Amino acid sequence: MMRDEMAVSIGVLVDAGADFCDIQLQSIEGLTVRSINGRLRDLEDRSAEGLRIRVWKGGRWGYASSVQVDKASLRRCCDEAMRNVRGDRPSVSMNAPVNVGDHRVRVGLDPSKVPLDEKVAAVLDLDGAQRMDGVLNRIASYSEETKSNILLNSAGTDVSWNEVRTRFRAMSVAADGPRVERYYDGPDGCRGFELVKDTDIEALGRRTAKEALAALKATAAPSGHLTVISDPMVTGLLAHEVIGHAAEADEVVKGRSFLSGKVGKTVASPLVSLADDGSVPYAHGSVPFDDEGSPSGRTDIIRDGVYSGYINDLVTANAMGVTPSGNGRAQDFGRRTWVRMTNTFIEPGGSSLDEIVAETKDGILCDKMVNGMEDPVGGGFEAKVLRGFIIKDGEVKGQVRSFTLTGQALEILRTVDMVGDRLELDGGMCGKGIEDWVNVSSGGPYLRSRIIVGGG
Amino acid sequence: MDLLRLNEAALRSLQRSEQAEAYAVRSRTYAIYVDDGRVSNIEFKDDAGMSVRVMDGGRMGSAASTLGDDTPAKCARRAMQAASMSPVDATLRDFSVPRNAKVPRPDVLDRRISENGPEGLVELAEAIVSAASPAKVPRGLLRAALVETAVSNSNGVEVSQRSTMVYGHFTSMVMGTSPGEGVQSIHSNHLDMDADTIGSRLLVSARAHADAVSFRGQEELDMILPPSELEDMTLSSIGSALNGENMVLGRSPWKGLEGEQVTSGCLSIVDDPGSPSLLAGCYDDEGSPTEVRTLVADGELQGFMFDTFNGISTGNGWRREPNDPQGSYRMPVRIGPANLRIIPGRLSLDDMVAETENGILVERLAWPEVDPLTGRFGLELRCGHLIRGGEVVATVKNALLAGEMFNAWKDVKAVGSENVRGARTDVPPVSFAGARLVGV
Numbered sequence: 001m002m003r004d005e006m007a008v009s010i011g012v013l014v015d016a017g018a019d020f021c022d023i024q025l026q027s028i029e030g031l032t033v034r035s036i037n038g039r040l041r042d043l044e045d046r047s048a049e050g051l052r053i054r055v056w057k058g059g060r061w062g063y064a065s066s067v068q069v070d071k072a073s074l075r076r077c078c079d080e081a082m083r084n085v086r087g088d089r090p091s092v093s094m095n096a097p098v099n100v101g102d103h104r105v106r107v108g109l110d111p112s113k114v115p116l117d118e119k120v121a122a123v124l125d126l127d128g129a130q131r132m133d134g135v136l137n138r139i140a141s142y143s144e145e146t147k148s149n150i151l152l153n154s155a156g157t158d159v160s161w162n163e164v165r166t167r168f169r170a171m172s173v174a175a176d177g178p179r180v181e182r183y184y185d186g187p188d189g190c191r192g193f194e195l196v197k198d199t200d201i202e203a204l205g206r207r208t209a210k211e212a213l214a215a216l217k218a219t220a221a222p223s224g225h226l227t228v229i230s231d232p233m234v235t236g237l238l239a240h241e242v243i244g245h246a247a248e249a250d251e252v253v254k255g256r257s258f259l260s261g262k263v264g265k266t267v268a269s270p271l272v273s274l275a276d277d278g279s280v281p282y283a284h285g286s287v288p289f290d291d292e293g294s295p296s297g298r299t300d301i302i303r304d305g306v307y308s309g310y311i312n313d314l315v316t317a318n319a320m321g322v323t324p325s326g327n328g329r330a331q332d333f334g335r336r337t338w339v340r341m342t343n344t345f346i347e348p349g350g351s352s353l354d355e356i357v358a359e360t361k362d363g364i365l366c367d368k369m370v371n372g373m374e375d376p377v378g379g380g381f382e383a384k385v386l387r388g389f390i391i392k393d394g395e396v397k398g399q400v401r402s403f404t405l406t407g408q409a410l411e412i413l414r415t416v417d418m419v420g421d422r423l424e425l426d427g428g429m430c431g432k433g434i435e436d437w438v439n440v441s442s443g444g445p446y447l448r449s450r451i452i453v454g455g456g
Numbered sequence: 457m458d459l460l461r462l463n464e465a466a467l468r469s470l471q472r473s474e475q476a477e478a479y480a481v482r483s484r485t486y487a488i489y490v491d492d493g494r495v496s497n498i499e500f501k502d503d504a505g506m507s508v509r510v511m512d513g514g515r516m517g518s519a520a521s522t523l524g525d526d527t528p529a530k531c532a533r534r535a536m537q538a539a540s541m542s543p544v545d546a547t548l549r550d551f552s553v554p555r556n557a558k559v560p561r562p563d564v565l566d567r568r569i570s571e572n573g574p575e576g577l578v579e580l581a582e583a584i585v586s587a588a589s590p591a592k593v594p595r596g597l598l599r600a601a602l603v604e605t606a607v608s609n610s611n612g613v614e615v616s617q618r619s620t621m622v623y624g625h626f627t628s629m630v631m632g633t634s635p636g637e638g639v640q641s642i643h644s645n646h647l648d649m650d651a652d653t654i655g656s657r658l659l660v661s662a663r664a665h666a667d668a669v670s671f672r673g674q675e676e677l678d679m680i681l682p683p684s685e686l687e688d689m690t691l692s693s694i695g696s697a698l699n700g701e702n703m704v705l706g707r708s709p710w711k712g713l714e715g716e717q718v719t720s721g722c723l724s725i726v727d728d729p730g731s732p733s734l735l736a737g738c739y740d741d742e743g744s745p746t747e748v749r750t751l752v753a754d755g756e757l758q759g760f761m762f763d764t765f766n767g768i769s770t771g772n773g774w775r776r777e778p779n780d781p782q783g784s785y786r787m788p789v790r791i792g793p794a795n796l797r798i799i800p801g802r803l804s805l806d807d808m809v810a811e812t813e814n815g816i817l818v819e820r821l822a823w824p825e826v827d828p829l830t831g832r833f834g835l836e837l838r839c840g841h842l843i844r845g846g847e848v849v850a851t852v853k854n855a856l857l858a859g860e861m862f863n864a865w866k867d868v869k870a871v872g873s874e875n876v877r878g879a880r881t882d883v884p885p886v887s888f889a890g891a892r893l894v895g896v
Contacts, residue, residue, distance in 0.1 A: 032788075036705065041765075043542050045519040045534045046786050048505070063499035067522035077500075084498035084574065116541040124543065136706050173707055173829065180707055180829045223674055223858070223894045254492035256594040256629070256637075334501045334782045336489065373822040375838065377594070377629055377637040378665070380854060382822040382836035402827060404834030406856050407896070433595070433625065435780065454834040454856030454894040 005071050006051075006152050009078050013055055014154050016082055020056040020094035020314075022153035024291060025049075025069065026333040029112070033119050034141040035127040042141075043120065050333040053081040056315075059091040065334045092318045096155040099295060103161040103288040107192030111144040111166060114193040119144075122168070122196050129205020130172045134213050136180065137173035140205070142166070142196065149289070157293040165284060165439060166195045167427065170205050172212035181215035181401065183208055183386070184368075188427035189282045189441075214399060215387055220455060221403035222390075227363035228405065228451040229356055232424035234366040234385055236442030239274055239346045240430065241381040242409040244442070245374035247276070247301045247309075248327070248339040248432075249316035258379035258409070262307040268413035270305040271349055278326050278342030284427025285343040285440035289326065296326035296342060302413075313339045329438050341430060346444030349419025353446045356418045363391040364453060369426075370402065379409045407452045420445030457482060457504065459606035460616055462528050466508050467610055469532035473512040473539075477551045477609040478528070479741060480506045483601050483781035486574040488581045490596030490626070495581055498574050505785030507775070509551070510535040514544040520785045549764055554612045557738035558747040558771075559730030564619035564737065566646040570602040580651055587655020588628050591638070591662035596626040600647065603781045607743035615739045620645055623734070623779040623879070628658035629665070636665025636839060636853065639820060641684060643778070643879050645732045664819055664851055665839045671855035671895035678815035678869060679857060679891040680808055680843075683876035683883045685824040689833070690796065690881055693861040694725065696828035698751050699791045700762035700770075707829060709862050713757050720868035721755040722801065729771065729794035734778030734879055736795060739771070741784075746771035746794055763791050778879040797882040801871030808870050808887050810846040816893055817841040817848065821857065831862035837893070855895040864888040 006023045013021040027049040034042040051074065052065040062085025064077035119142050126140035147163045169186035185208045187195050230238060243259070251257035259267075268274075278287050278296025287296050292314050300308040312320065313328030316339055329340035357365065370384035383405040390397040425443035463478035470476035482504040489497035507520040508531040517538025519531045568576060577598050585593045599622070606616040624642030629635045638661025640654050681689065697718070702708040710718050719725075729736050729746035740746055742764050749770060750758050763773030772791050776784040809817055822836035837855045841848040865888075872884035 030786075039545055039547070040516070040542050042788050043517045043538045044788060045517070045538050046521070047519075047530075048522045048783070048786065049524070050503075050522060060495065061497040061499075063497060064502075065500070066502040067504055067524075068502065069524070073502075077502075080500045084500060116538065120541055120543070173705075175706065178709065180709075182829060223856075223892065225896050250491065251594075254594050255631075256492075332783070334503055336487070336497060336499065370827075371823070371825075373836065375637075375822060375836075377627075377635055378838065378853065380822070380836060380838065384834065402830070402832060402834075404836070404856055404858070406822075406836040406854070408854060452854075452856060452894060452896060455832060455858035455892065 002069065003150055005074055009074050010152055010154050013078055013082065018055045018057055018154065019091055020096065020154050022054050022151060022292065024052045024333060025150040027148045028145065028332065030145040032143045033123045035123050036137060036139050038127055051077065052333040053077045055081045055085045056094050057085045057091065060085055092315060094314060094318055096153060096157060096314055097294065097323065098156040099293050100158050105162055105164055105190065107164050108194030109192040109197065111193050122201065125201045126170050126205050129202045130170055130209040132209040132213065134174050134176065135172050135209045136175040139171040141169050151293040153293060159289055159293045161288040163190065163287060164192060165190055166192060168196050168199055170208040172209040174212035174216050176216045179216055181212060183211035183215060188284050190284060190286050191282050215401060218387060218399040218401040221364065221388060221400040221453060223454050225450060226453045227360055228449055228453065229360065229363055229365045229391065230447045231366050232443050232445060233369045233426045234383060235346055235444035235447045236426055237369045237372045237383045239444055240341065240344045240442040241372040241374045241383060242412065243274055243301060244276065244341045244344040246376040247311055249310035249312045249320060250339045251376045252310050253316050253319050257376045259307065263309060265307050266305050267307045267410050268302055268305045269416040271419045272302055272305050272413055272416050273347040274302040275300050275347065276311050276341050276344045280343045283343040283425050283441045287342060290328045291330045291337045292328035294324040294326045294328060299325045311339055311341065331436050331438055335436055340432065340438050341440050343425060343441045345423060345425060345442060346447060348421050348423045348445040350421055351418045352421055356420060356446055356448050357391055357396060358394040359418060360391045360448065361393060365389040365391055365396060380406060381409055382406050404454050405451045412449050412451055415450040416447060418448040420447065459604060460608060460614060462506060463606055463608035466506065466528035466532050467608060469529050470510055473510045473536065475511040475551050475610050477509045478506060479607050479775065479785065481605045481784050483603045485599060485601035485781060486577055488574060488577045488598040490581055490585060490593055492594055493585050493592050495578055498578065501782060503782045506531050507785045508532055508535040510539045511548055512539050514546055514548055515539045515542040516548055517542055551609045551611055551764055552613045552743040552769060555745045558745045559738055561738055562730050562732050562736040564645040564732050566620045568647045569600045569620040576647060583651035584626060584655050587652045588658040591628040591630050591659045593626055593628055593658065598624045601781045605741065607739065607741065609743060613743035615743050617737045617739060619737060621734050622647060626658055628662035630662045632666050636668055638662040638665050643734055643877050661819065668839050668851040668853035671852035671893060674892060674894040676892055678812050678887060678889050680812065680815060680817045680885055680887045682818060682885045683878065685818050685821050686883050686886060687878035687881045688824045689826050689861060690883055692826040692828050693831055694865065695793060695796060698761050700760040701766045701791050703760050704766050709831065710757055714759060716757060717755045718757045719752055719755045719865040722868055722871055723752060723755055724750065724799040725752040726750050726797045726799065727761065727793040727795060728797050731795060733795035733877060735774065735776060740773045741775040742769060742773040742789055744769035744771045744773060761791050761793060763789050766791065793880055795880060795882055798871065798884060800873050800875050800884045802873055803870050804873055805885050808872055808885060809843055809848065811870060812843045812846060812887065815843040817843055826861040831860045833861055834858040855893050857891055857893055859891040864890060
C-alpha cells in the first residue's frame with residue numbers, strides 16, 4: 001500500500017521538476033538489556049517508523065522526513081522537500097544505476113523469536129561471571145536492532161532489505177583505593193541471537209574482570225615518537241581515522257581531504273593495502289544496500305602502498321564519473337545521507353605476532369581501542385588505546401595503562417614495516433564530525449609502524 | 457497533537473500497575489548544510505515519539521516508539537511485558553512526585569524559529585560563509601528546532617514545556633600546502649547570532665591553523681583551555697564526578713568528599729537551568745523540578761546530581777540531547793547538568809597569557825575528552841599557541857597534550873572573565889598547571 005503511494009509520489013515529484021528524487025520508508029525495532037552489579041539498569045523495547053524524501057534539483061538536496069507514515073504525510077513531505085530544493089549552482093546530473101529486488105538477511109536465531117527472559121538471563125549471567133574481589137562495577141549488556149527498508153527512486157530503483165545486528169558486551173571496572181581502571185570485551189555483528197548462544201558467557205565475564213584487575217598494576221605509558229605494534233582493533237582505528245574518513249569522496253570533491261588528487265600515487269609502505277567493503281558476511285558495518293539503494297561492495301582504497309580510489313555516494317560518484325560504491329548512508333530516516341564507511345580494514349600480510357614482537361627491540365604493543373578522531377584536512381588523527389605492553393629486546397614486558405596515538409597519516413603509513421597474518425574486525429559506531437552515527441566495523445592485522453605516543 | 461493527552465492515554469492503559477510514567481516529545485526541525493561554501497541541503501524533519509516506563513511488583517520495564525495512532529497503548533503493553541521479564545529489584549525508587557517549579561520560566565522560545573520556514577536560517581548560513589571570506593567554509597551545519605515535551609505519571613506529575621534551539625557548527629580553511637581547519641560552534645535558544653562575528657572568528661581560526669608548524673620534542677607546561685575545548689573536558693571530568701549514579705556505584709573520584717576541597721579554591725560551579733540554554737526549563741525529562749544548584753563552592757564539593765533511579769531527584773534526569781532533538785524518546789534517562797556554569801574570574805584572556813611563563817594556549821583539540829574514570833587525557837593538538845615569558849611566540853600542531861584532569865582542576869592558575877555558552881555548559885577560559893606536550 002505505502003509502496004504504491006511512494007511510487008505515485010515519485011512521479012509527482014518528477015512532474016514538479018525534480019531532476020532526481022528518492023523516497024525511503026524505514027522501520028527500526030530494537031531492544032537493550034543492561035545490568036550493573038546484578039541490578040537491571042535498562043530494559044528497553046524501542047520501535048520507530050518514518051519516511052524520508054529527497055529531491056535533487058539545481059545542485060542541492062531538499063529533504064523532508066516524518067514519523068507519520070500515511071498518504072497525507074507523504075504528500076506533505078513531497079511539498080516540503082520541493083520547497084527546500086531551490087538551488088543556486090550548476091547541477092550534477094544524477095545517473096543512478098537501477099536496482100530492483102528484495103534482500104532479506106538470514107540469521108541463525110531471529111532475535112524477535114527469542115523470549116525476552118532468555119536475553120535478560122544471558123545479561124545477568126554475564127554480569128555474575130564478572131564477580132571477583134576488587135571488581136567495583138560489573139556491567140553487562142545485550143542489544144539488538146532490526147532495520148527494515150523500502151527505497152524507490154526516480155531512476156527506477158525499487159529495493160527492500162533488512163539489517164539485523166546484535167551486540168553482547170561485558171565491562172568490568174576494578175578499583176584499588178583511589179585508582180580505577182576498566183576492561184571490556186564481547187562480540188558483535190550482523191547476526192542474530194546465535195551471537196549470544198555461541199559465547200562462553202562465564203569465560204567472557206571472568207576474562208573481562210581479570211583484565212580489569214590486571215590494569216590496576218599497569219604503569220604509565222612512555223611518551224615520544226615510538227615503534228608501535230597496533231593490535232587488530234587499533235589497526236582498524238588507524239585504517240578508519242587515518243585514511244577512511246579522508247577517502248570519503250565528498251571531502252575530496254570539495255578539496256577538504258588531504259587525499260585529494262592522490263590516485264595512482266604512492267602514499268604508504270608497499271606492505272599496506274586498505275579497503276572498505278560493505279559486503280563482508282556478518283560484519284557489523286555490512287549492508288545489502290546503502291540508504292540510496294546502491295548495492296554495497298568493495299572499494300580498494302590503497303593497494304600495495306599506491307592510492308587506488310575513494311568511496312562514493314550518488315552525488316560524488318556522478319561528480320567524479322564513477323559508479324556509486326554503496327557508501328551513501330544515514331543514521332536513520334531523519335538524518336542526512338552522505339558518504340560513509342562500512343567495514344574498513346587493512347589487509348593481512350605475512351608475519352605472525354610472535355615474529356613481529358621478536359623483531360622489535362624497543363616498542364609498545366597496543367591492545368584495544370577506546371575511540372578516535374579523524375582529520376581529513378590536516379592529515380592527522382587521534383587514536384585512544386585502552387592498554388598496552390612494553391616490548392624490549394623482542395619480548396613482551398610489563399603492561400602500561402591507556403595512552404593516545406597521533407601523527408601524520410601518510411608519514412605513519414610509510415613507516416609500516418611488518419604486517420600480521422590474521423585479519424580481525426571489530427564493530428562500533430562512526431560519527432562524521434561529531435554526529436550522524438552509523439554502524440561500522442574496522443580492523444586489520446597486527447601492524448608495526450612509528451607513531452607519536454602520549455599519556456592518556 | 458496534545459502531548460499530555462497522549463500521555464493520559466498511555467497511563468490509562470496502565471492503571472493496574474503500581475507506577476507508570478509517560479514522556480512524549482515532538483520536534484520540528486530545519487537543518488541547513490553548507491558544503492564547499494554553498495548551501496547544499498535544506499532539510500525539514502517532523503519527529504514525535506513517546507516513552508513509557510512501568511514499575512510493578514518491584515520490576516521495571518520501558519518501551520518507546522515514534523508516534524502513531526496506537527502508540528500509547530502499544531508502548532504501555534510493551535513496557536508491561538518488559539517489566540514482567542525483569543527480576544525483582546527491592547531498591548527501585550518512585551517516579552517523580554508533583555512539585556512546584558523552583559526556577560522562573562526561562563526565555564527559551566523564539567517565534568522566528570517556531571513559526572517560520574528555513575529562509576532565515578539559509579540567510580544566516582550564507583552570511584556566515586560570506587563573513588569568513590577569504591577563508592572558505594568547507595562544511596557547515598545550522599539547525600533550528602521547536603521542541604515540545606510532556607511528562608505525566610501516576611503520582612500526579614503533569615508538565616509540558618516548549619523551547620526553541622539553534623545549533624551551528626562551521627569549519628574554515630585557507631588554502632595552502634598544510635591548511636588545517638578552524639571551527640566555530642553556536643548554541644542558542646534564539647536566532648540572535650551575529651554572522652559577521654562568527655565569520656571573522658572562522659577566518660582568524662583558519663589562518664592560525666594554516667600558520668601552525670609541527671611541535672618537536674616534549675615538555676611540561678601550563679595549558680590555557682578556551683571555552684570551546686573546555687566544555688567537553690569539563691563534562692567528562694567534573695560532570696562525571698558530580699553524577700550521582702557514578703557516586704552510588706563507587707566510581708566517582710569525589711565519592712564521600714562532600715564538604716571537602718575537590719578543586720582549586722578559585723573555582724565555583726553552578727548548574728543553572730533557569731538561564732537560557734539548550735536544556736533550560738523548569739522541569740527535567742522525568743518531570744522533576746530543576747533548580748539552580750551550587751555544586752562546587754570555592755573548590756568545596758556541595759553535592760551531586762540525581763535522577764529518580766539513583767536517589768532523590770535534583771532535576772537532572774535527561775533524555776534529550778541539547779544539540780539535536782530528534783529521537784529523544786528512544787533515549788534512556790541519564791543524569792547530567794542542564795547548564796553547568798563555571799563562575800567567571802577577573803582576568804581577560806590576554807591577561808592570562810601575559811601571566812603565563814611557559815605554556816600553551818589551545819586553539820583546537822581533535823576531541824577534547826577526558827577519561828571519566830581516571831581523569832587521564834591524551835589529546836591531539838590541532839592548533840595551539842606556545843607562550844614564553846607571557847607572550848605567544850609560535851603556533852604549533854601535530855602534538856599530544858596529556859595530563860590528568862582531576863589533578864589539573866586542583867591546580868588552576870587563573871579563571872577567565874568571559875564565559876561562552878556551550879551545549880550544556882557556560883564556561884570561561886581556564887589556565888591549568890601541569891600538562892605535557894609531546895611532539896615528533
